[in-house]
Amino acid sequence: MIEDILRMSGTRLGPGTLYGAIARLEKQGLIKPLPADERRYPYRLTSQGEKVLRAQLATLRRFVRAGLQKLEA
Amino acid sequence: MRPDLIEVLLRLYPHWWRSRYEAEFTALLEETPPGLASLLDIVVCAISTRVSLFVEETMVHPVQRALPALFAAWLIAVAAGINLWASVDDNPLVASMRSHAPWMNSWLAIELGSLLGLAAVMAAGLPLLVAVFRQTQGAQRRQMLVRLMALPVGAAVVLLWIGTVLIGTRGHWAPLPWAVTGDWFVAPGWPSLLTRWIFGVTTLVLLLATGLCSAIGFRQMIQEAAAPSLLHWRFVGRMSIVVLAASLLLMAIATGLWGLFASQYASAIFHANFGGLLNLSTFSSWLLSFILFTVAAVIAIRSARQYNAGVALL
Numbered sequence: 001m002i003e004d005i006l007r008m009s010g011t012r013l014g015p016g017t018l019y020g021a022i023a024r025l026e027k028q029g030l031i032k033p034l035p036a037d038e039r040r041y042p043y044r045l046t047s048q049g050e051k052v053l054r055a056q057l058a059t060l061r062r063f064v065r066a067g068l069q070k071l072e073a
Numbered sequence: 074m075r076p077d078l079i080e081v082l083l084r085l086y087p088h089w090w091r092s093r094y095e096a097e098f099t100a101l102l103e104e105t106p107p108g109l110a111s112l113l114d115i116v117v118c119a120i121s122t123r124v125s126l127f128v129e130e131t132m133v134h135p136v137q138r139a140l141p142a143l144f145a146a147w148l149i150a151v152a153a154g155i156n157l158w159a160s161v162d163d164n165p166l167v168a169s170m171r172s173h174a175p176w177m178n179s180w181l182a183i184e185l186g187s188l189l190g191l192a193a194v195m196a197a198g199l200p201l202l203v204a205v206f207r208q209t210q211g212a213q214r215r216q217m218l219v220r221l222m223a224l225p226v227g228a229a230v231v232l233l234w235i236g237t238v239l240i241g242t243r244g245h246w247a248p249l250p251w252a253v254t255g256d257w258f259v260a261p262g263w264p265s266l267l268t269r270w271i272f273g274v275t276t277l278v279l280l281l282a283t284g285l286c287s288a289i290g291f292r293q294m295i296q297e298a299a300a301p302s303l304l305h306w307r308f309v310g311r312m313s314i315v316v317l318a319a320s321l322l323l324m325a326i327a328t329g330l331w332g333l334f335a336s337q338y339a340s341a342i343f344h345a346n347f348g349g350l351l352n353l354s355t356f357s358s359w360l361l362s363f364i365l366f367t368v369a370a371v372i373a374i375r376s377a378r379q380y381n382a383g384v385a386l387l
Contacts, residue, residue, distance in 0.1 A: 002101075014114025015101050019094055020121065029212040039104075041097035048211035 025049070074102045074111075082112075085119035135383030139376040140201070141292035143314060146372040147194050148284050150321050153365030154187050155280075157328065159251035160358035164347040169339040176334035179327045186324035190317055197313030205294060220290030227283025234279060238272055248272035250280075255346045273352075314380055318373040325366035332359045 006012045013021075022043065025031045030049030034042045045053060074082075079102045083091055105111055161167060170176050206217065238248040245262030246252065246269070253273040254266060263269065335343040335355070346354045353361070 014111055014118070015098070015105050016111075016115035016118030019098050019101070020118045023090065023094065023122070036097070039100045041100065046212070051211070 074105055074107045076103075078107070079103065082115050082119070085116060085123075087123055090122055135379050137296050137383075139314075139380035139383060140295045141288065142372055142376040143317060143380070144194075144198075144291050145288050146321060146369040146376065147190060147317060148288055149365050149372070150187075150190060150324060150369040152284065153328075153362040153369065154183070154324070156358055156365070157183070157362035159249070160347070160353075160355045160362075162251065164355060165342050166335060166339055166347075166355065169342065170335075173334065173338050176331065176338055179331040179334055182327035183324050183331065186320045186327060189320035190324070193313045193317035193320060197310050197317065201310065217294050220294050223286040223290040224283065227279070227286060231276065231279045231283060234276060248276045250274065250277040251352070253352050255352060311381065314377045318370070318377040321366065321370040321373045325363070325370040328359070328363045328366050332356075332363060335359065 002013055002015075002018060005018075022031070026033070026043075029046055030052055031043045032046050034044055036042075079099055082102065083095060083098065086094075102115075170180060202221070206214065235247050235249070239246070242262065242264060245260065246264060248269075250273040253269040264272070332343075342355070343359075344354055344356050346352065
């Protein structure tokens with residue numbers, strides 16, 4: 001997961017930060033754990049998590065669009 | 074990282090966190106190369122987890138502390154009212170009470186207080202539930218509904234239980250805790266004394282469990298709600314809470330007077346046992362109700378003051 005985030009964002013999360021985020025998201029009901037696969041402990045989005053992520057991405061898209069328009073104007 | 078270092082780092086986290094994430098966090102740390110940045114990250118996040126836990130447990134807004142306490146005060150008053158009513162139901166005191174105006178008026182004041190209290194709880198509770206319901210979504214909303222169902226489901230279970238026993242005894246006896254034993258002749262068709270005790274106590278336990286679960290559910294619901302969401306509700310809430318506290322105080326005072334008049338006008342009957350909620354004498358039942366009403370009034374007045382102070386912080 002840390003490597004995935006590094007590839008996507010260019011930032012390497014520390015283990016404490018990663019599990020702080022996981023604990024918060026799980027407590028808010030946005031993710032839930034899947035059965036462990038040997039040493040892998042995967043999680044998946046809940047339906048509520050998917051809604052929240054969609055809303056966040058839509059906000060980011062509007063933000064990016066508005067920013068690009070300002071730059072091009 | 075080395076296992077002994079991992080063990081030390083894990084101990085920095087709270088117990089609930091370790092019991093949930095220890096296995097997977099250990100697996101991650103075993104693959105993480107040791108370094109100052111990782112160590113600092115883990116230490117800072119462990120402290121942050123402990124601080125947020127402390128804040129969640131102790132920094133509950135005064136409004137969120139006051140509302141469950143007020144609801145609990147009302148439930149205590151309901152229990153006191155049921156106990157008093159059960160001790161007077163089918164009691165020769167009623168005939169005597171009707172012939173003494175001050176005594177009867179104190180009873181009417183208790184009834185008026187109970188109606189005012191119920192109206193205040195409805196007037197405050199319904200808009201409050203709407204306000205909290207609006208700010209919740211998805212799983213949290215479903216959880217809230219489950220908590221709200223404690224009272225109607227508990228009441229339905231109690232009614233179902235009473236109805237079943239009533240049918241089982243062919244309509245002769247309902248398992249009411251105040252109809253177990255007393256200074257009366259047992260009607261034909263009633264079950265044995267042991268059965269009446271067991272069934273009566275079962276009803277009492279069901280009633281207590283319903284009240285307790287409702288209070289706990291309401292407390293959790295209010296404390297999980299964001300305090301600012303109660304903002305729109307505060308004006309209706311303030312009026313209702315004042316009325317609720319006043320009604321509980323009225324019931325406490327009126328119950329005290331009712332007992333004094335009973336002792337003055339019908340002392341012998343007052344000290345006999347015609348079956349209260351706990352099969353005590355009417356005097357003991359009255360004393361229990363008076364204490365419960367007084368406790369409820371004190372809690373309500375203190376919580377109303379706490380609520381008023383808390384609203385200013387919203």
